[in-house]
Structures are given as structure tokens and as C-alpha cells.
Amino acid sequence: MATIFQRISLIVKSNVNELLDRFEDPEKIIDQCIIDAKEEYSTLLKDTASVKGNLSVAREKLKKIQDSRAQWQSIAEKAVKAGNDNDARKALQKMTEDKAQEESQAIVVAKCEEAADKAVAALNSFADQIHAMEMKKSELKSKAIAARSQEKANAIKSRNMAGSLSKFNEMAEKINANLATQEAMAELTGASDKEEEDLIAKYSSPDVDDALAELKRQMGLE
Structure with missing residues (x-):
């Protein structure tokens, strides 16, 4: 009888442990656990x-x-x-001998009844566990x-966002820094060109007095 009760207590534990050890495919393992439990139930x-x-x-x-x-x-x-x-x-x-045997056999029957009650109760309990x-x-x-989908989503997010976003931010910083440098260079270059233009305009403008004298000369007024 001990073997029967040991099987009942161990079967669920072994199935749970197997499920944890091989969690990579839980759906198939759940089905297999139920199949194994039903086979054990047949033995019990x-x-x-x-x-x-x-x-x-x-x-x-x-x-008798x-x-x-x-x-x-x-x-x-x-x-x-x-x-x-x-x-x-x-x-x-003869009757006295039979009475002694009867008392002894009555004890055997009582023990067998107790064992049978325990076995039936254990069997019913195991059937309830299978049903559950x-x-x-x-x-x-x-x-x-759902867990597998979430796991894959987390892996995708971690892989793509961690690598791509980091690289994106790095490039953005480089672009912004380069733009700022070019804008500064443009400002410096633009200022230098303006100074040159101002100088040329200042000293390259035609003398109005000279132009007036030349015009009078051409008209024979001088």
C-alpha cells in the first residue's frame, strides 16, 4: 500500500518539476503531464x-x-x-477451533477493509487532481x-532600442555639433567679407568734384 500512496504524492511533483525544467515548450508539456497522470491513474x-x-x-x-x-x-x-x-x-x-480461526480472520478482514478504503480514497483524490x-x-x-509573446517583445525592444537608439543619439550629437561649427565659420567668414566690401566701397567711390570738372571740360565751359 505504501507504494500506491508514494506514487500519488510523487506524480504531481515530478510533473511540475518536469514542467519547470523544460519550460521552453509549456503547452506540449502540460498535455504530456495529463497523459502521464492518466497512465499513472490506470496503474493505481x-x-x-x-x-x-x-x-x-x-x-x-x-x-467459510x-x-x-x-x-x-x-x-x-x-x-x-x-x-x-x-x-x-x-x-x-471443532467449533472451538473454528471460533479461534474466525477471530483471527476477522482481524485480517478489518485490515483489508481499512486498506481498501484508503486505496479508494487515494484513487478518487488522484482522479480529482487530474480533473483539476x-x-x-x-x-x-x-x-x-502570453508570457512567450511578452518575452519576445521585451527581447525585441531591448535589442533594437538599446542599440539603434544609442547610435541614433550619437549621430544626432555629431550632426548638431557639425552644424554649429559650420554656422560659426559662416558668421566669421561673413564678417570678414563685409569689412572688405566696406573698404572697397569707401575708397573706390568716384570723386564727384572730378566728375563735374570733366563734364564742364567736355562742354567747353572751362
Whole structure:
């Protein structure tokens, strides 16, 4: 009997441990756990049937002993009525032997009944656990899919954003720095060109007095 109860306590633990060890494909493992549990249930069912079979044998043996004791008691009573004390003594001796066997066999039957009750209770408990696993299967599969999707999303976000965003920011800084440099150079260059233009304009403008004198000369007024 210890083997039966040990199987019941270990089967769920082993299935859970297997699920944790091979979490890479939880949906298939959940299905396999239920298959394994049902196979174990079939084994427990056979063991329970064997225990109940032993109870039936023990009860049948007890009944035979009781029938034998009743038969010898009847013989003893008939022998007394017939005035045959010797036969009555022999019958009573047999009846006493049967009574001792009956008491011993009654103890065996009681133990077999206790064992059968425990086996049936354990079997029913195991059946309830299998039913609970089947009821929970869809929910667990949905959660596993959600967890795997979230895991992939996190991996994508971590890989792409961490690398690409960092490089993007680095390039943005370089571009901004380069633009600022070019704008500063443009300002400096522009200032220098303006000074040159101002100087040329200042000293390259035509003399109005000279132009007026030349015009009068051409008109013969001088």
C-alpha cells in the first residue's frame, strides 16, 4: 500500500518539476503531464482493484469459517439430543477451533477493509487532481502564450532600442555639433567679407568734384 500512496504524492511533483525544467515548450508539456497522470491513474486503478480483491478473498474465507463453526455447533446440539456426549465433545472441539480461526480472520478482514478504503480514497483524490489539471489546462496554455509573446517583445525592444537608439543619439550629437561649427565659420567668414566690401566701397567711390570738372571740360565751359 505504501507504494500506491508514494506514487500519488510523487506524480504531481515530478510533473511540475518536469514542467519547470523544460519550460521552453509549456503547452506540449502540460498535455504530456495529463497523459502521464492518466497512465499513472490506470496503474493505481489496477492496484486498488487488487486491494479490493484481497478484501473479497478475506471475507469469503471468514464466511467459510463461520459456516463451519455453525455446522459444528449444529452437530454438537444434535449429538447432545441423541445422548452421544462423545460426539458432542468432538463437535464442540471443532467449533472451538473454528471460533479461534474466525477471530483471527476477522482481524485480517478489518485490515483489508481499512486498506481498501484508503486505496479508494487515494484513487478518487488522484482522479480529482487530474480533473483539476484538465480544467486548468486552457488557462495555463493561454498564460504561457502570453508570457512567450511578452518575452519576445521585451527581447525585441531591448535589442533594437538599446542599440539603434544609442547610435541614433550619437549621430544626432555629431550632426548638431557639425552644424554649429559650420554656422560659426559662416558668421566669421561673413564678417570678414563685409569689412572688405566696406573698404572697397569707401575708397573706390568716384570723386564727384572730378566728375563735374570733366563734364564742364567736355562742354567747353572751362
